[in-house]
Amino acid sequence: MTSIVSRHLFGPGPTNAYPEATEGLARPLLGHLDPAFLAIMDETCEWLRAVWGTAQNRTLPLSATGSAGMEAAFVNTVHPGDVVVVAVNGLFGQRMCEVASRCGAEVVAVQHRWGSPVDPERVVAAHPAPAIVAAVHAETSTGARSDIAALGAAVRDAGDALLLVDAVTSIAGIELLADEWGIDIGYAGTQKCLGVAPGLAPFTISERAFGRRVERPRSWYLDLGLLGGYVGDAGPGPRARTYHHTAPVAMVSSLHAALGRILEEGLDNVWARHAAAGQALQDGLEAMGLELFADAGHRLPELTTVRVPDGVDSADVRRTLLERYDIEIGAGVGEFAASVWRIGLMGPNASPDAVALVLHALGDVLG
Ligand code: PLP
Numbered sequence: 001m002t003s004i005v006s007r008h009l010f011g012p013g014p015t016n017a018y019p020e021a022t023e024g025l026a027r028p029l030l031g032h033l034d035p036a037f038l039a040i041m042d043e044t045c046e047w048l049r050a051v052w053g054t055a056q057n058r059t060l061p062l063s064a065t066g067s068a069g070m071e072a073a074f075v076n077t078v079h080p081g082d083v084v085v086v087a088v089n090g091l092f093g094q095r096m097c098e099v100a101s102r103c104g105a106e107v108v109a110v111q112h113r114w115g116s117p118v119d120p121e122r123v124v125a126a127h128p129a130p131a132i133v134a135a136v137h138a139e140t141s142t143g144a145r146s147d148i149a150a151l152g153a154a155v156r157d158a159g160d161a162l163l164l165v166d167a168v169t170s171i172a173g174i175e176l177l178a179d180e181w182g183i184d185i186g187y188a189g190t191q192k193c194l195g196v197a198p199g200l201a202p203f204t205i206s207e208r209a210f211g212r213r214v215e216r217p218r219s220w221y222l223d224l225g226l227l228g229g230y231v232g233d234a235g236p237g238p239r240a241r242t243y244h245h246t247a248p249v250a251m252v253s254s255l256h257a258a259l260g261r262i263l264e265e266g267l268d269n270v271w272a273r274h275a276a277a278g279q280a281l282q283d284g285l286e287a288m289g290l291e292l293f294a295d296a297g298h299r300l301p302e303l304t305t306v307r308v309p310d311g312v313d314s315a316d317v318r319r320t321l322l323e324r325y326d327i328e329i330g331a332g333v334g335e336f337a338a339s340v341w342r343i344g345l346m347g348p349n350a351s352p353d354a355v356a357l358v359l360h361a362l363g364d365v366l367g
Contacts, residue, residue: 007322008349010358011330012140012303013169014191014198015346017258021196024257025250032247040256041247047259051194051267052167052186052204053177058228061255062187062201063248064221066168069187069201070099072222073134073164076205076213077185080104082131085161087118089146090139091333092166100134103218114336115305117298118146120154130161131212132185137176138169140192141333143294143305143342145174152182162209168192171202172262173274173302173346184209190251193274193302195347196258199251221245258347270350275301277350281343284359288366293332293340302350304343305332309366314338317365325361 009016030037049059062069074096078084084105086096089112101107110126112118118135133155137148148165155163162184170176173193178186184206191198205213205224217223229242262270278301282292285306293305308314314331318341321327332340345354 006326008325008327008354008357010343010345010349010354011328012342012344013189013346015193015195015344015349017197017254018195018261018348020261021254021258024254025197027250027253030249032249033241033243037247037249037252038241041252044252044256044259047256047263048202048204050263051172051176051259052188052202054179054183054204056179056204056206058206058210058224059202059204060227061190061252062203062222062227063245063251064201065191065198066166066187066189066201067095068222069168069189069203070096070166071219072201072203072224073185073187074100074103074105075217075219075222076224077132077162077164077209078103078105079131079214081106083108083127083129084132084134085110085123085126085130087123087133087135087146087151088112089116089118089142089144090114090136091141092136092139092168096134096136096166100132105132114334115142115144115294117144117295118151120147120151123151124154124158129159132162132164134164134166136166138167138174138300138303140169140303140342143300143303144298145170145294145300146298148183149177149181156182162212169300169303169346172267172270173350174300175271178204190255190258192344193270193346193350194255194258194262196255197251199248200255202255274345274350277345277352277355278302278304280352280355281345281358284355285362288359288363293336302344302346304345306341306343308339308341312366314341317341317362320365321361324365325357327358327361329358
């Protein structure tokens with residue numbers, strides 16, 4: 001039998017789970033239509049609204065990872081031939097183009113330099129009347145943070161396109177105000193700042209976007225119209241709670257426990273904790289003479305990208321960190337695979353102890 005290994009997950013995700021989330025996984029299993037479980041599901045949706053910054057009724061955890069959130073976002077809203085403008089400043093913007101095009105969209109990709117934030121003016125100038133404008137709030141591949149409030153305002157000024165946002169790495173880590181910013185369709189993941197294992201995709205959609213949805217999307221599993229019957233978001237009237245699929249009850253319990261913990265700490269405090277840890281890490285790395293990759297002023301606190309110094313073998317350092325310190329950090333993505341490291345301090349790892357540990361370990365390994 002293989003032995004149990006425990007690591008410090010300081011990469012781009014998954015992160016280590018909050019202890020409450022781990023305890024949530026160990027709760028006694030309930031039937032997925034048990035009233036006791038449905039109460040947990042209802043409260044989970046309620047608490048998800050809080051972390052999304054939305055009052056949108058249709059806010060729920062999809063039973064799959066963040067990429068399924070992306071699929072659900074496009075498959076439910078793209079009608080064949082719709083123009084979808086995608087702001088691309090990293091891997092996940094690129095993935096959006098691929099998913100949107102498979103859903104039949106005419107994709108207009110607005111390319112940005114990797115490491116830079118999305119430029120709202122260029123994005124809205126890319127097409128006079130798109131159906132959807134899509135962007136990634138926190139680009140995990142580069143460590144760049146985009147201003148979704150500004151993008152939302154620009155999109156509203158320009159017309160009536162829906163705003164679709166990837167919040168996988170931003171939710172419960174940095175400010176996220178879906179309603180105030182005009183996010184119509186949003187998806188996230190559990191394995192980053194929410195501090196839960198990978199496996200669920202918190203999702204939210206506005207009435208406006210739901211009203212324009214595809215009536216019979218090509219995906220049965222991700223059909224929001226069908227899912228509403230189970231999650232009980234179908235609007236006023238008795239809640240049907242009909243079977244659609246077997247909800248992953250342990251994962252929902254775990255998310256429920258983590259959300260309870262996050263809201264008890266207070267969202268503002270959670271954001272401040274991530275901001276402080278990220279700043280301390282970035283200051284410490286620069287003090288070691290290392291160069292940060294993402295543009296100054298647009299760096300995510302929860303995911304720091306740093307250039308591998310000349311002459312240093314990136315993979316070798318990551319291997320030594322794992323073997324000597326049980327620390328996982330991430331490689332770069334695409335053309336930056338060997339020249340950038342990605343260090344995540346998310347959820348419970350957004351702490352002074354984690355900052356001190358990773359700085360000490362990296363300093364030791366780099367000599
Ligand atoms: N979007 C972003 C910004 C991500 O960081 C990720 C995963 O890292 C995804 C989407 C895809 O999520 P998953 O890997 O959970 O399917």
